[in-house]
Amino acid sequence: MAIEFSCGRCGQRLGADSSKAGQVLRCPSCQELVTVPMVSAEPGGQAQLQPAGEADVIFCMKCGERNAQNNYRCTRCGEVLPRTGGLAGPGMPAERIPNYLVQAILVTIFCCWPLGIPAIVFAARVNSRLGAGDIVGAHEASRQARMWAWLSFGAGLVILVLYLVVIIIAAVAESGSARF
Amino acid sequence: LKASAAVIAGVKIVTVAVPVLGGLVVLYFADPSQCRLFPPCPIHVATGLYCSGCGATRALHCLLHGDVSGAMAKNPLVVVALPFIVLLCLRPSLAQKPALPIVILAILLAYAVLRNIPLYPFVLLAPH
Numbered sequence: 001m002a003i004e005f006s007c008g009r010c011g012q013r014l015g016a017d018s019s020k021a022g023q024v025l026r027c028p029s030c031q032e033l034v035t036v037p038m039v040s041a042e043p044g045g046q047a048q049l050q051p052a053g054e055a056d057v058i059f060c061m062k063c064g065e066r067n068a069q070n071n072y073r074c075t076r077c078g079e080v081l082p083r084t085g086g087l088a089g090p091g092m093p094a095e096r097i098p099n100y101l102v103q104a105i106l107v108t109i110f111c112c113w114p115l116g117i118p119a120i121v122f123a124a125r126v127n128s129r130l131g132a133g134d135i136v137g138a139h140e141a142s143r144q145a146r147m148w149a150w151l152s153f154g155a156g157l158v159i160l161v162l163y164l165v166v167i168i169i170a171a172v173a174e175s176g177s178a179r180f
Numbered sequence: 181l182k183a184s185a186a187v188i189a190g191v192k193i194v195t196v197a198v199p200v201l202g203g204l205v206v207l208y209f210a211d212p213s214q215c216r217l218f219p220p221c222p223i224h225v226a227t228g229l230y231c232s233g234c235g236a237t238r239a240l241h242c243l244l245h246g247d248v249s250g251a252m253a254k255n256p257l258v259v260v261a262l263p264f265i266v267l268l269c270l271r272p273s274l275a276q277k278p279a280l281p282i283v284i285l286a287i288l289l290a291y292a293v294l295r296n297i298p299l300y301p302f303v304l305l306a307p308h
Contacts, residue, residue, distance in 0.1 A: 078185035101275040102268045109233040124281035131278050163219035
């Protein structure tokens with residue numbers, strides 16, 4: 001089911017899939033950040049969309065999901081949200097967006113560097129976008145960094161398991177040929 | 181929501197904590213340069229080149245036995261980097277320093293190039 005709403009800045013009518021409810025998107029018309037409401041706005045526009053200012057949202061420390069300031073737990077992962085005490089403001093991100101740098105380093109060294117290097121690159125992008133005040137972009141880079149770190153870890157794990165299978169088959173074949 | 185968070189935690193324990201801790205236990209008892217339990221790097225097998233992680237498993241085995249000089253012979257960067265990685269885990273705000281990820285990437289790439297140079301001081305960087 002699609003959610004219909006309108007941009008709080010330029011009034012552009014917008015539609016989003018209901019799976020996007022609660023997420024922050026950019027208005028294609030005026031580039032303002034808008035939060036997709038949980039339900040369609042009333043025809044006539046009483047429930048017009050607020051521009052998502054940085055002061056009234058709070059980011060989950062664990063998964064990076066954007067939550068309303070008064071939420072206690074993250075709507076995506078259930079983690080208890082950090083309290084900002086109302087000090088958050090534009091240009092001063094109160095929340096720490098994870099860049100998964102440690103994980104990226106570890107998988108680059110121990111698992112699979114071709115997939116670990118993109119993780120480090122996206123970790124760098126989290127920091128540069130945070131520095132530029134691009135919170136949404138930083139969250140996107142954070143998600144990418146996490147994805148590449150997992151891909152590299154998974155690749156290392158798959159290589160390990162495949163290798164062990166081959167070793168075991170070889171050992172069984174060896175003992176088998178010795179018997180015959 | 182609580183249930184999904186618990187499921188995520190469970191998946192992480194099974195996919196990360198068990199392999200990593202299990203791997204460390206096996207690594208303590210089995211020497212990767214003696215036994216075949218640990219896979220060689222596919223890239224090293226295919227090309228003969230050392231990447232920045234080559235020798236890291238052997239270095240960890242040495243470190244688990246308190247053999248720092250042995251670990252330095254296998255992968256000096258891992259030995260030098262481990263305290264920094266621990267520090268990064270303890271102080272996550274350090275990871276937010278703007279230039280840090282790029283500096284680390286540059287170190288890893290430069291290290292991978294240098295340890296493939298078959299001349300004296302650089303051969304010390306390759307596993308030996």
